[in-house]
Amino acid sequence: MVKVAGTFGRSGVHDYILLRASAVILLAYILYLVGFVASADITYQVWTGFFSLTLTKVFTLMALVAMLVHAWIGIWQVLTDYVKCTLLRGTLQFVLTTVAFAYVIFGFVILWGV
Amino acid sequence: MRKERPKNLDLSTVKFPITATASILHRVSGIIVFIALAIFLTLLNCSLSSAQDFQSVQGYLDLFIVEFIFWGSLTGLAYHAVFGVRHMIQDLGYWEEMDSASLSAKVGFGLTAVLSILAGILVW
Numbered sequence: 001m002v003k004v005a006g007t008f009g010r011s012g013v014h015d016y017i018l019l020r021a022s023a024v025i026l027l028a029y030i031l032y033l034v035g036f037v038a039s040a041d042i043t044y045q046v047w048t049g050f051f052s053l054t055l056t057k058v059f060t061l062m063a064l065v066a067m068l069v070h071a072w073i074g075i076w077q078v079l080t081d082y083v084k085c086t087l088l089r090g091t092l093q094f095v096l097t098t099v100a101f102a103y104v105i106f107g108f109v110i111l112w113g114v
Numbered sequence: 115m116r117k118e119r120p121k122n123l124d125l126s127t128v129k130f131p132i133t134a135t136a137s138i139l140h141r142v143s144g145i146i147v148f149i150a151l152a153i154f155l156t157l158l159n160c161s162l163s164s165a166q167d168f169q170s171v172q173g174y175l176d177l178f179i180v181e182f183i184f185w186g187s188l189t190g191l192a193y194h195a196v197f198g199v200r201h202m203i204q205d206l207g208y209w210e211e212m213d214s215a216s217l218s219a220k221v222g223f224g225l226t227a228v229l230s231i232l233a234g235i236l237v238w
Contacts (some may be wrong), residue, residue: 110158
């Protein structure tokens, strides 16, 4: 019997691992960004130069995909705890996960021509 | 059967332990960061478009309301990251007792406060 169809992983254990794996990637990306902002005197040239690096592009998009997985599971956890009406919960889950998907696509669009 | 069993229905006398406050704030900060991501991505998009757009983003960041939202979002992110790390340390079997869990929650609050001040310095 399927009990957790709304979340990302195949099971609770899978969700548990995915949530933490994505968290580690996101933490590493935050430290990467903070390190850049703290060390550089930011002008337009420096800013675009940083985001045109292949490393930054790959890391940014990887972080956004990790965000999708992380938010998908987190939103599911919060919604299943507080929203008891199945139709409302399913609708919110759909809308918010779609927003997370849009963030990922937006990331590709932003970095495409930089 | 004892009739005079203790009742405590006065909710004003019931208090969240600090660990519960830490937990609920972790959820709240996660939602805040998720919403703030729309703003961050929009600003990033604008700032990378052209030198003029970069300047206009710098202009937005001089507005108090934008600065405040930016600072609040960074504080939410700092909180979520700090308590996410605490959570993963707890996964490894540490800080699971009431004393150590409360202490680590307090340290987490302190650390978030420091990061929040640093974020404030960055924004203003």
